[in-house]
Amino acid sequence: xxxxxxxxxxxxxxxxxxxxxxxxxxxxxxxxxxxxxxxxxxxxxxxxxxxxxxxxxxxxxxxxxxxxxxxxxxxxxxxxxxxxxxxxxxxxxxxxxxxxxxxxxxxxxxxxxxxxxxxxxxxxxxxxxxxxxxxxxxxxxxxxxxxxxxxxxxxxxxxxxxxxxxxxxxxxxxxxxxxxxxxxxxxxxxxxxxxxxxxxxxxxxxxxxxxxxxxxxxxxxxxxxxxxxxxxxxxxxxxxxxxxxxxxxxxxxxxxxxxxxxxxxxxxxxxxxxxxxxxxxxxxxxxxxxxxxxxxxxxxxxxxxxxxxxxxxxxxxxxxxxxxxxxxxxxxxxxxxxxxxxxxxxxxxxxxxxxxxxxxxxxxxxxxxxxxxxxxxxxxx
Amino acid sequence: xxxxxxxxxxxxxxxxxxxxxxxxxxxxxxxxxxxxxxxxxxxxxxxxxxxxxxxxxxxxxxxxxxxxxxxxxxxxxxxxxxxxxxxxxxxxxxxxxxxxxxxxxxxxxxxxxxxxxxxxxxxxxxxxxxxxxxxxxxxxxxxxxxxxxxxxxxxxxxxxxxxxxxxxxxxxxxxxxxxxxxxxxxxxxxxxxxxxxxxxxxxxxxxxxxxxxxxxxxxxxxxxxxxxxxxxxxxxxxxxxxxxxxxxxxxxxxxxxxxxxxxxxxxxxxxxxxxxxxxxxxxxxxxxxxxxxxxxxxxxxxxxxxxxxxxxxxxxxxxxxxxxxxxxxxxxxxxxxxx
Numbered sequence: 135x136x137x138x139x140x141x142x143x144x145x146x147x148x149x150x151x152x153x154x155x156x157x158x159x160x161x162x163x164x165x166x167x168x169x170x171x172x173x174x175x176x177x178x179x180x181x182x183x184x185x186x187x188x189x190x191x192x193x194x195x196x197x198x199x200x201x202x203x204x205x206x207x208x209x210x211x212x213x214x215x216x217x218x219x220x221x222x223x224x225x226x227x228x229x230x231x232x233x234x235x236x237x238x239x240x241x242x243x244x245x246x247x248x249x250x251x252x253x254x255x256x257x258x259x260x261x262x263x264x265x266x267x268x269x270x271x272x273x274x275x276x277x278x279x280x281x282x283x284x285x286x287x288x289x290x291x292x293x294x295x296x297x298x299x300x301x302x303x304x305x306x307x308x309x310x311x312x313x314x315x316x317x318x319x320x321x322x323x324x325x326x327x328x329x330x331x332x333x334x335x336x337x338x339x340x341x342x343x344x345x346x347x348x349x350x351x352x353x354x355x356x357x358x359x360x361x362x363x364x365x366x367x368x369x370x371x372x373x374x375x376x377x378x379x380x381x382x383x384x385x386x387x388x389x390x391x392x393x394x395x396x397x398x399x400x401x402x403x404x405x406x407x408x409x410x411x412x413x414x415x416x417x418x419x420x421x422x423x424x425x426x427x428x429x430x431x432x433x434x435x436x437x438x439x440x441x442x443x444x445x446x447x448x449x450x451x452x453x454x455x456x457x458x459x460x461x462x463x464x465x466x467x468x469x470x471x472x473x474x475x476x477x478x479x480x481x482x483x484x485x486x487x488x489x490x491x492x493x494x495x496x497x498x499x500x501x502x503x504x505x506x507x508x509x510x511x512x513x514x515x
Numbered sequence: 516x517x518x519x520x521x522x523x524x525x526x527x528x529x530x531x532x533x534x535x536x537x538x539x540x541x542x543x544x545x546x547x548x549x550x551x552x553x554x555x556x557x558x559x560x561x562x563x564x565x566x567x568x569x570x571x572x573x574x575x576x577x578x579x580x581x582x583x584x585x586x587x588x589x590x591x592x593x594x595x596x597x598x599x600x601x602x603x604x605x606x607x608x609x610x611x612x613x614x615x616x617x618x619x620x621x622x623x624x625x626x627x628x629x630x631x632x633x634x635x636x637x638x639x640x641x642x643x644x645x646x647x648x649x650x651x652x653x654x655x656x657x658x659x660x661x662x663x664x665x666x667x668x669x670x671x672x673x674x675x676x677x678x679x680x681x682x683x684x685x686x687x688x689x690x691x692x693x694x695x696x697x698x699x700x701x702x703x704x705x706x707x708x709x710x711x712x713x714x715x716x717x718x719x720x721x722x723x724x725x726x727x728x729x730x731x732x733x734x735x736x737x738x739x740x741x742x743x744x745x746x747x748x749x750x751x752x753x754x755x756x757x758x759x760x761x762x763x764x765x766x767x768x769x770x771x772x773x774x775x776x777x778x779x780x781x782x783x784x785x786x787x788x789x790x791x792x793x794x795x796x797x798x799x800x801x802x803x804x805x806x807x808x809x810x811x812x813x814x815x816x817x818x819x820x821x822x823x824x825x826x827x828x829x830x831x832x833x834x835x836x837x838x839x840x841x842x843x844x845x846x847x848x849x850x851x852x853x854x
Binding site: 144145148149151152153155156159160161162163165166169177178179180181182183309313316317320321324325326328329331332333336337338341342344345346348349350351352353354355356357358359360361362363365366376377380381382384385386388389392416417418421442445446447448449452453466469470473480483484486487490491494495497498499502505506509510 | 519521522525526529530533534537538541545564565567568569571572574575576578579581582583584585586587589590593646649650653654656657660663665666667668669670671672673674675676677679680681682683684685687689693694695696697698701731734736739740743763788791792794795798799800811814815818819824827828831832834835838841842845846849850853
């Protein structure tokens, strides 16, 4: 919408402020994403924002060992490449001692400590020569200051997801999260849909009071439910486990589900329902054949909410699911634990966090329309 | 049994149980209890219609009662009792009146949590709503607004724990001799700071760094709701203001904002509720150390670390008490709307 009389400089200001806002909001997540594709060394030596550009680094590499030397007309020579073929590096200076890592300019000859000479080219090709044989078992250390191209790796993901020997891996937790989420999303929908239909289209005393109660229950903090329900679960013998978690998620999700669905169903055209009644359809038939299909958008909205909420949940899983064996740990809990034990290992943390974030993000971007619709219907007006 | 199989069976039992319950209970009323034929047909139809709504509501009411209403009562009761294990191994609950509340009041950590919660309550809803309103107004006026909105809305899908990791990376600190990998310290040093800061360990200020995470998540929510409200403003009022020579700022603050005051209140209270329950962010980032305790995390500490159900329940009741005004306000609004 363009407002008459607004100046073009103002329009520019709007574009720039929106861009700044978007970048500010994206920046943290991108940082994590980029970091999950970097090696531990890369993460700890430079900020992720430098990962996209060639960066100047100080490297310590080794030339081939003296066993590889050849004789060329009276000279002993060791020759080779410090980088893999095809890698676009640019060596600026090099040295052979940790005290003078920038002793020589790339491409020009330098002196070895044992009296020989060395040349390292800007591409990382080196040639060491000496009149006497090179000795020892290890190759000469070479210190480089080189600009290397950005480099990304999938190893972190392999390590976190596919390595069965990795006890801190996310594969099991991913699976457990999925096991919690799917029943906890599906079951409340059905229970809520019937209740919402009764509240929307059936006349009975106490209806208004019930609706008010549900609006009230919408904001009851689930913190209150922790101990009483844990006690209850222990008394009926299900203790900690999936069953109790599914039940808890169902209970906690119901107020929003009923509220959303009722609001939507009330708006459905009265004619359709009354015509069906005149034709002799029972309430049950009306519900199954007319209301349920027509309410699909609202059902989808709630399903997305409940999915995101159960997938991202930590508290309910901590209290109702995860026992001392840790067999049923979920991703959020696994990540909190990694934050404690692997606080500095960003390659593991970033990758694990991204594994858990990826699914909700996919759901978000594919079903955003329903999410927005649900939010608009769900906030108490 | 394998959990996946258990999950599958639960889905099947849950769904077929639900459908079966609704189907057969309806059949039962219509065919057996009150058949709409014979001499009492009319009376039977009326009776069936009186009972049917409750059939539809029963499973939901049971679940709501058990999982939300009963806990409020039970937590209140537990907060007034002291749990102890008797010599024979059984657990006993003794009524102790307000002792648990008294004990809680004497703990400095409780007051710290209350103070921090008060700061959260002031800062997070205000900033989220303000950023949301700004984003809503700005993105409505440009072509790529929908894409921009989607990006600002995205953190909504990210878990609090995921967001905690994301921001821990932002706040990371390295010794001054090394390259900084945390964006905040990199910016701080670039702007002339001399020493990298461990942001999460600086009392009082660290609370704001935690709040930033929630603001980051909630702004998208505020933006989506407020953007819809802004679009719902009648064109006439805007055109009239433009004709009268209002500049864009006057138009926004004097014409638009007053007309969406109701929605702003809704957004504000909804975020307030989220703030009162905030747990994961503090739990994952500082666990209440360095004076960042909040009520929900304090409660979790009491319940599951100190194993003190009395004080834990008392602090849960404090959260409930703080939520109550909003609960009442919401219920009143909903009732007004239904009339």
